[in-house]
Amino acid sequence: MATALKNLSDNKTSGMRDISGAKFGIVVSEWNEEVTEALYSGAFETLIALGATREHIERMNVPGSFELSLGAQWMAKRNDIDAVITLGCVIQGETRHFDFICQACANGITEVGLKYDKPVIFGVLTTETQKQAMDRAGGRHGNKGDEAAATAVKMLSVK
Ligand SMILES: Nc1c(NC[C@H](O)[C@H](O)[C@H](O)CO)[nH]c(=O)[nH]c1=O
Numbered sequence: 001m002a003t004a005l006k007n008l009s010d011n012k013t014s015g016m017r018d019i020s021g022a023k024f025g026i027v028v029s030e031w032n033e034e035v036t037e038a039l040y041s042g043a044f045e046t047l048i049a050l051g052a053t054r055e056h057i058e059r060m061n062v063p064g065s066f067e068l069s070l071g072a073q074w075m076a077k078r079n080d081i082d083a084v085i086t087l088g089c090v091i092q093g094e095t096r097h098f099d100f101i102c103q104a105c106a107n108g109i110t111e112v113g114l115k116y117d118k119p120v121i122f123g124v125l126t127t128e129t130q131k132q133a134m135d136r137a138g139g140r141h142g143n144k145g146d147e148a149a150a151t152a153v154k155m156l157s158v159k
């Protein structure tokens with residue numbers, strides 16, 4: 001379903017497990033900071049709303065979305081981290097650089113979750129324009145950070 005047909009902040013979370021004892025790592029890309037900070041706020045507040053403990057949410061900043069995979073790995077390898085959320089925003093420029101970053105980012109983040117057998121959530125916007133990104137970072141289409149946090153909680157409930 002296209003995002004335009006679904007609000008990213010509208011997540012069914014009934015029946016979730018108690019996450020007050022769970023520890024979350026959030027890795028945030030500094031590129032397009034206005035967007036990624038909005039994603040972080042959404043993710044953080046959604047985790048709290050779903051019952052997470054503030055002191056159990058740990059943040060790590062990385063330069064760009066390409067570095068999210070390594071940041072996620074540094075978090076996921078820790079025994080005290082139950083789930084990792086990655087947040088980034090890649091916006092198309094004039095060249096194919098966008099394609100390579102998005103592919104590397106998606107593949108790398110996927111591999112980390114499989115390698116460490118724990119939820120590593122892909123909360124990365126890959127848009128054509130700044131407006132599309134802002135629309136998905138607390139705008140008319142909701143907040144991708146909300147969705148990423150709810151997904152992390154759902155996966156802990158599944159596991
Ligand atoms: N153009 C964007 C980037 N580019 C930087 C890369 O992510 C990476 O940091 C660099 O290639 C060095 O390894 N990153 C984003 O997150 N968003 C962009 O739009």
Ligand SMILES: CC(=O)[C@@H](O)COP(=O)(O)O
Nearest residue numbers: 091092093094095097098
């Ligand atoms: C996604 C990017 O790396 C992009 O911002 C780079 O811009 P350009 O393709 O114009 O060099």
